[in-house]
Amino acid sequence: MKRMSRPVTRLIGQGVRYATKLRGGGSAFPGLVMEKLHPDFVAEELAKLPRGVVVVSGTNGKTTTTKMVVQLLESQGLKVFTNRTGSNFVRGVAAALLGEMNLAGKLDADIAVLELDEAHAVHFVKRVKPQRALLLNVLRDQLDRFGEIDTTRRMLAHVAGATTGTVILNREDPRIRSLAENAPEGTAVKYFGLSEKLRKMFPSDDDMRAAESPVNTAQLAPELPAADVLLKDFAGTSATFQLGSEELNGTINLYGVYNIFNAAAAMALTLDVMGDDADRSALMAELANITPAFGRGEALTVNGQTLQLLLVKNPSGFRLSLASADARDYATMITINDAYADGRDVSWLWDVDFHSLQTGGVNMVSGVRAYDMALRLEHEDVSVAAVDEDLDSALDQFIKNSQGKPMRIFCTYTAMLAIRKNLSKITDVEEIS
Numbered sequence: 001m002k003r004m005s006r007p008v009t010r011l012i013g014q015g016v017r018y019a020t021k022l023r024g025g026g027s028a029f030p031g032l033v034m035e036k037l038h039p040d041f042v043a044e045e046l047a048k049l050p051r052g053v054v055v056v057s058g059t060n061g062k063t064t065t066t067k068m069v070v071q072l073l074e075s076q077g078l079k080v081f082t083n084r085t086g087s088n089f090v091r092g093v094a095a096a097l098l099g100e101m102n103l104a105g106k107l108d109a110d111i112a113v114l115e116l117d118e119a120h121a122v123h124f125v126k127r128v129k130p131q132r133a134l135l136l137n138v139l140r141d142q143l144d145r146f147g148e149i150d151t152t153r154r155m156l157a158h159v160a161g162a163t164t165g166t167v168i169l170n171r172e173d174p175r176i177r178s179l180a181e182n183a184p185e186g187t188a189v190k191y192f193g194l195s196e197k198l199r200k201m202f203p204s205d206d207d208m209r210a211a212e213s214p215v216n217t218a219q220l221a222p223e224l225p226a227a228d229v230l231l232k233d234f235a236g237t238s239a240t241f242q243l244g245s246e247e248l249n250g251t252i253n254l255y256g257v258y259n260i261f262n263a264a265a266a267m268a269l270t271l272d273v274m275g276d277d278a279d280r281s282a283l284m285a286e287l288a289n290i291t292p293a294f295g296r297g298e299a300l301t302v303n304g305q306t307l308q309l310l311l312v313k314n315p316s317g318f319r320l321s322l323a324s325a326d327a328r329d330y331a332t333m334i335t336i337n338d339a340y341a342d343g344r345d346v347s348w349l350w351d352v353d354f355h356s357l358q359t360g361g362v363n364m365v366s367g368v369r370a371y372d373m374a375l376r377l378e379h380e381d382v383s384v385a386a387v388d389e390d391l392d393s394a395l396d397q398f399i400k401n402s403q404g405k406p407m408r409i410f411c412t413y414t415a416m417l418a419i420r421k422n423l424s425k426i427t428d429v430e431e432i433s
Contacts, residue, residue, distance in 0.1 A: 009037040042094050043127045045101075051078070051111035051273065053128055057121045057159055058136025058176070059152065060317045061262045063293040064254070065136060066115040068266035073111065075286035076274050081109035090124055111273065118155040125162035133163040134269045136262075137204070138175040139316045149175065157182040166190055166272050170265065171224050173204045180225075192268040193227035194261065198234075202261055203316075229268040234260050241267065248280065251288040255297035255308055258320040263287060302399055302427050307407040311416055313343060315351035321410060322352075327360030331402035334377075335367040335391065335415040342412035346372055354380040361385065363401060366394035367415050391418050 046053050056066045070080045083096040093114060101107050116124050135156050138149050153175040160167045160182040167183045170176045171191040180189045194202060230242040237251050239260050252260050271278050292298045298309045312318040338344050346369050354377055361383035365374045370389045377384050385401070388394035398407070411419060423429050 009041075040127075042090055042097065045097055045107060046093075046112055046128055048107070049081070049109055049112055052131030052165070054111065054113045054132045054134065054269065054273070055116055055121060055125065055130040055159060055163075056113065056134045056136070056269075057116050057118055057156060058170075059118070059139040059314065061136050061258060061265075062115045062117065064259055064296045065134070065262045065266050066113055067293045068263060068287075068290055069113050069134070069269050071290050072266055072270040072283055072286055073113065073273060075282045076270065076277070076279060078110045078273075079108055081107060081112045083114055090120070090127060093124070116159075118152050122155050122158045125159050130159070130163050131165040132168065132269065132272060133159050133166075134168045134265060135160065135176050135179060136170055136265060137173045137316075139204075139314055153179070163187055168192065168228075168265070168268050168272060171227055172199060172202060174222075175204075177225070188272075190268060190272060191225050191227045192229045192264045193224065193231070194264075195230060195232045198231060201257060202320075227268075228271065229264045231261055231264040239263065243267070243271065243280065246280070248284050250284040252290070253288060254290065254292055255299070255310070256321055256324045258317070258324075259297070263290075298430075300423055300427050300429060302407070302423065305402065305404065305406050307399075307409065307423070309416055309419060310408060310410045311413060312410045313412060315348055318349075318352045318410065322354070322356050325408070327357045329406065330360065331363045331398070331405040331407045332357065332360065333364040333366065333394070333398045333407070333409040334362055334373055335365075335394070335409060335411040335419065336369040336373045337367045337412045337415045338369050339414045342414050349373060349376045352376075354382050357382045364388065364394050364398040366391050366398075367412070370394075391415065392422060395419060395422055 054069070056062055056069065066082060070082050073080050081097070081100055083093050097107065100109070114124075138152050138156065156176070157179055160179045161184060163183065164187060166188040167179065168190045169179055169192075171193040177191075183189050227242075228244065232240040232242050232247070234240065234252075234257075237253055239250055239252055241248050241250065241264060250263070252263050254260075267283065270283060296309075296311050300307045300309070310321045312321060336342075336346060336349070338346055349372065357377070358381055362377060363385045365377070365384055365387045366389060367373070368389065370387050374384050374387045386394075386397060388397065398409075409419060420429050
């Protein structure tokens with residue numbers, strides 16, 4: 001049988017993507033078709049980009065940080081291709097490429113910025129060598145899928161080892177910092193970090209599990225490498241960054257203190273891409289324009305009140321989300337599912353400190369593992385007004401009984417997708433395709 005030409009296979013892939021979108025199907029399916037018809041499609045297309053490929057990976061913050069990087073690079077005049085759905089298989093990137101190309105097969109982009117989870121990044125970099133990698137953190141996350149954190153560190157070591165231009169590392173995370181040794185000869189290593197004042201607010205995995213000790217740990221701390229971008233301080237939405245010898249102030253209108261640190265990571269990557277051409281004033285101005293990635297502090301309007309969706313999937317992320325706002329100011333719902341995309345093992349909930357919810361309580365607990373979550377809250381003496389495993393009825397009750405307060409829903413991944421679908425029936429929800 002004669003093999004189809006590459007333009008024909010691409011057109012078939014684009015047709016499949018269009019049909020899949022009309023049917024409301026999975027975003028990665030057209031990419032699976034391309035993997036079968038043209039296995040080198042992604043590598044060949046990305047190789048054409050003049051500024052190459054950037055990979056963003058780590059346990060927490062990939063989606064929002066990737067979105068930040070895209071907007072910051074666009075503020076510098078670059079055209080950026082990205083996988084907006086966060087589908088991190090190679091096939092997900094292939095599907096995104098099919099969606100962005102015109103019928104002639106032209107991708108109008110200067111650079112690709114791709115979010116990849118740790119496991120899928122290993123497979124991706126075997127096919128596509130990134131010019132740059134931004135590696136954020138290593139925290140305990142979905143142990144049934146990825147194993148212990150040293151396994152995650154080894155996965156990210158593969159990414160660092162495949163990077164040809166610059167590896168940008170979080171100097172505050174010892175496992176990420178150590179990846180400098182995995183960068184190939186000739187690949188630059190740069191860092192983003194925190195001032196000493198802020199370190200306790202953003203603990204590494206080791207910090208969160210360190211036992212009480214009379215020893216002055218500050219004296220034992222290793223000397224940290226210099227950071228190209230340093231988050232010096234912040235108050236509310238205002239943040240101060242040190243970029244080399246220059247100190248700049250910016251505004252970040254995103255829920256969660258962790259997103260201010262993510263901004264330092266995104267800025268470090270953007271400055272490396274732009275080099276001497278970087279417009280720092282435009283960079284700082286664009287920070288204020290960045291909106292949340294879907295489900296990551298995404299704010300919707302329901303019955304005249306704000307409703308925020310907050311993705312949670314591990315102890316660190318949940319802890320930082322809880323620390324970002326006073327529970328008394330919000331009506332709160334927690335929805336925990338245990339599908340594969342969420343992580344089947346929900347024992348990590350016992351590593352989250354829920355004391356901050358004691359004053360305001362929780363209005364609704366839902367999801368497949370609703371009663372596991374309710375039990376965890378009971379052990380923390382957090383009052384729960386209602387438990388309903390059925391997400392549709394739970395969401396309806398929660399909205400009706402919010403008593404005019406702004407609302408927030410902490411949810412695992414599949415729960416977040418279901419909630420967005422339900423909310424789209426009553427309010428404007430951005431369609432992610």
